[in-house]
Amino acid sequence: MAFTPIAMGQYVPLKSPVHQLDPRAKLFLLVAVLFAVFPSNDFPSLALCTLALFGTVKLARLPGGMLVRSCRPVLFLALFTFVFNLLAGWGGGGFSALLHALGTAFLAVNRLLLLVFWAVLLPLTTAPLELADGMEALLSPFRRFGFPAHECAMMMSVALRFIPLLTEEADRIVKAQVSRGARLDQGNLVQRAIAFFPVLIPLFVIIFRRAEELALAMEARGYRGGVGRTRRSPLVWKKSDTGATIFVMLAICAFALFRMFVLHGATP
Amino acid sequence: METESVGVQTQGGRARSPGPPETPGVALSGCQGEAKHTGRMPESDPAILLRGVDFSYDGGNRVLKKISLEVAGGERVFILGRNGSGKSTLVKILGALQSPSQGACFICGIDASDAAVHGKVSVVFQNPESQIVGAVVEDDVAFAPENQGLPSPEIEKRVSWALEKVGLLHKRSALSSALSGGEKQRLALAGALAAGSVCLILDEPVAMLDSEGRVEVENVLRDIHASGTTIVQVTHRLEDVFEADRVLVLSRGMWAWQGRGEDFWDVAESLGFELPPLVVLGRRLSRKGVPLSLCHRSSQTFAQNVVHAILDSLSPPGQGGVDEPPRSPRSSEREEAADAGPPPSPFFEVRRLHYSFNVSTPLETKVLSDVSCIVPAGTWLSVLGRTGSGKSTLIQHLNGICRIQSGEILIGGQALPQSGSELRDLRRRVGLVFQSPEVQLFSPTVREELAFAPKNWGCPEEEIDARVERALESVGLDMGYLERNPLLLSGGERRLVAIASILSADPGCLVLDEPTAGLDASFRKRIKELLQGLRRAGKTVVTVTHDLDMALEHSDRLLVLDRGVRMCEGSIRATLPALLEMEASMLPEILQVSGMLWRHGVKAPLTWNVEELCRGLGL
Incomplete structure (x- = not known):
């Protein structure tokens, strides 16, 4: 069990300023950062965002390799994006067109990876139940409209907790079917999709069974939804959380102003 | 009261x-x-x-x-x-x-x-x-x-x-x-x-x-x-x-x-329960007049009490306590067959195999180091060891699911293929049954489930039915099961179907990871009989198991791994003393008792079999 490769977005229990930040602050700031990264499509902006990412990863004491590893499934998508952008941009033109296309493709991939890495930092540095608490707190204003905030947050956290388990099961089923001669890597798209049924069906059976067992186990431990539930460590908003939030928001504003005035030459 | x-x-x-x-x-x-x-x-x-x-x-x-x-x-x-x-x-x-x-x-x-x-x-x-x-x-x-x-x-x-x-x-x-x-x-x-x-x-x-x-x-x-x-x-x-x-x-x-x-x-x-061997031994002792109470708080303390009772009853001088080096554990016909004459040609030969997870990262973990072993054709090898000792990784090498990082494996004297059509052919020849294989079932009927592997290996259509029926028969299920939905069978039946779904490809060697785990006594017995039958039919069998009783009673050879390193390998008789080095609570009770007697120099065979121990003690 200790040998299993890290699954995507699996929590890494460490002690760091990023880990200790209130999950509400982290959720809020993540959304703000994603809004800042999304429109960036030039070298200086993306370079700044990348620097900020490195800074945050360093602050979170995460080994860089672990971050990359936990995003491995996305790396293929990134490669695909790169090749696609390169070919589409180049269009068989001359050397300068190729150079230009190379630049565009690089920026596109850089932005995609930045979005993914930033997003994955959240589950990597926040325990699922804590994340659920944060989400529940942020969603609770919508409760008055009948939105099941607690249930949604609990579902999220249970799903996160099951990711490593299902990764392991999926890996074993793939190996088992390959051992029975299943060819998962040949033929056209339709053939491949059909070839995947022997993996998908058992996986769904497992998920349903697990869900049923877990529901029973939760009931056995007295879970009756969010009503009347207390917390072992209720979320406490600290001064440092206010400080960190203000700091990051100011940085994002500065970044936006920098983009608006320096890069795009807007005059006040 | x-x-x-x-x-x-x-x-x-x-x-x-x-x-x-x-x-x-x-x-x-x-x-x-x-x-x-x-x-x-x-x-x-x-x-x-x-x-x-x-x-x-x-x-x-x-x-x-x-x-x-x-x-x-x-x-x-x-x-x-x-x-x-x-x-x-x-x-x-x-x-x-x-x-x-x-x-x-x-x-x-x-x-x-x-x-x-x-x-x-x-x-x-x-x-x-x-x-x-x-x-x-x-x-x-x-x-x-x-x-x-x-x-x-x-x-x-x-x-x-x-x-x-x-x-x-x-x-x-x-x-x-x-x-x-x-x-x-x-x-x-x-x-x-x-x-x-x-x-x-x-x-x-x-x-x-x-x-x-x-x-x-x-x-x-x-x-x-x-x-x-x-x-x-x-x-x-x-x-x-x-x-x-x-x-x-x-x-x-x-x-x-x-x-x-x-x-x-x-x-x-x-x-309708089968008595644990330790209880059988205890009762024979009581019948012989050795004072022994069956009232104990754990089987461990009971085993110790049995040993003390035997030692006490032997205490008059001249009866036991001989210090000659103990020898001659059980020799059965299958071991005599294995020892007599020229050794059969090896089906597998594993030489100096190394394997690590997450190679060249800070998380690199050694799983196997320098493991070597031989699996003679037509014999049954049991791989033993704790969780995390690398057993599963070792057997996943045997059909090429795990790629060899360092070392070599020979199958029938040839290097184990690592790619291409030869690798596919290897997977047909070596059937690998994963832990709880029943979760891999996906077909609407048992017939289709069993036909999956032979179809994948390109078996001609007209042969498939015969193969499916033969496979189902060999796991001891009747033809009535063919049209049933595998997902609606009991856990034990599902496992038998999963094993049959590998046998239908007619592999020369069957490799199983924990075949008896989580089954009740009656299905454990059926699995053991099934594997014995395969071995009698000339197939090579490799099992990874925690079930030491099965390993000792039925298999021919043992390989014991500890944290990725080979502790011992060889025929049951040769490895028995080394097994005693393992933690006592992990051994079958009779072997614990016989091991303790052996250490005290009592003239009794070193064995896991209650009948043999009783004979040796004159009970």
Whole structure:
């Protein structure tokens, strides 16, 4: 069990300023950062965002390799994006067109990876139940409209907790079917999709069974939804959380102003 | 009479508080306040009371028939029964997770339909994976007290207390997914204790664990029981009866027998149970007039007592205690066959195999180092070792699922192919059955499931039916199963179908990872017979197993791995002394006894077989 490769977005229990930040602050700031990264499509902006990412990863004491590893499934998508952008941009033109296309493709991939890495930092540095608490707190204003905030947050956290388990099961089923001669890597798209049924069906059976067992186990431990539930460590908003939030928001504003005035030459 | 003895015992236990620690100054609300004091509930109120419980899922078929049960506080009760006897339903009713169709269930005097019982009774299920809610250990333990709406400081206290009780305090901020099986079950027990429960209902809590995990959990349970908690445990393992205050046998939804643990052995055979070998030995000794009581708190202490009894009975000088080097463990026909004449050509030859996960990263973990072994054609090799010793990785090399990183493997004298059509051909020749293979089934009928592999290997259409039928026959299922849905079969039948789905490709060698894990005695027996049959038919068999009884009784050779390193390899006879170096609790009881006698220099064969040991001791 200790040998299993890290699954995507699996929590890494460490002690760091990023880990200790209130999950509400982290959720809020993540959304703000994603809004800042999304429109960036030039070298200086993306370079700044990348620097900020490195800074945050360093602050979170995460080994860089672990971050990359936990995003491995996305790396293929990134490669695909790169090749696609390169070919589409180049269009068989001359050397300068190729150079230009190379630049565009690089920026596109850089932005995609930045979005993914930033997003994955959240589950990597926040325990699922804590994340659920944060989400529940942020969603609770919508409760008055009948939105099941607690249930949604609990579902999220249970799903996160099951990711490593299902990764392991999926890996074993793939190996088992390959051992029975299943060819998962040949033929056209339709053939491949059909070839995947022997993996998908058992996986769904497992998920349903697990869900049923877990529901029973939760009931056995007295879970009756969010009503009347207390917390072992209720979320406490600290001064440092206010400080960190203000700091990051100011940085994002500065970044936006920098983009608006320096890069795009807007005059006040 | 019975209640009296129980009462004495519980009082001793209650010197320590069975519930979570008292926390003066913390106001408790409602039922939790009561839960803390239930440890001192009046003796007259039984911990569990079932009265005439009937249950049926569909209104017609009665799963439980007029079941009554009274368990006193602090009692430890075991419920034995086969698959389909209604045990799981009974567990749900006892755990207040299901209301009986008729009759009543009271926990500590509270009706089970009242939500307040969840602070008094907790259930721990078989599968450690699917009862953990929190990704971090302490979050998970806190789940039940959080549901009860306790104040945070009280929850924190209960979490620390419960984790300490199961010996996991040092792992409180670890990821629950990184725990071993035994640790996960201990975590589940901590979750139940933190709920403040005074009754634990356990549904085969060690069935899915390796022997190490089993011993861990059993020790924790003993400790929990000693501090006054009532435990009702459903089990397959007859050895558990040693720990019981009382045993009940459930059959077709009714009690077939109930009585004290030590009385159970007299009726076990008439109830259709096979006596554990250690009990057989104990009874032969008693019959010979060696004083020996069957009343013991664990099979371990019983084994020690048996050894002492034998040593004492041999004590007159000249009888035993000879210091000549012990020799001649069991020699059976199959071993003589293996030793006589030129050795058969090896099917597999593994040479200096190394393997690591996450190569060239900071997380690099060595799994196998310098492992070598030989599997002669037509023999059965058992690979033994603890969880994490690299057994599964080793056998996944044999059909090329794991690529060789360093070292070499020869199959029939040729290098094991690593790519291309030769690799596919290898996978046809070497069938690999994964752990709990029943989860890989996906077809609507057994026929299609069994046809999957031969179709993939390009077997001609007209041959497939014959192969499917042959495979089904070889696992001992009749042709009626062909059109049934594999997902609707029982767990044991599903495993047989999964094995048949590999056999239908007609591999020359079958490699199985834990083929008997999680099965009851009757299916374990069927799997053993199946593998023996394959070996007789000239196939090579490799099994990874924790089932030492099966390995010793049926296989030809052993390979023991410890943390990726080969501890010993060879015929059973040659490896037996090395096996004794393993932790005693992991060995079959008879081998423990015979090993201890051997060490004392008693002239008795070193064996795992009770008949042979008895013969050697003249019983």
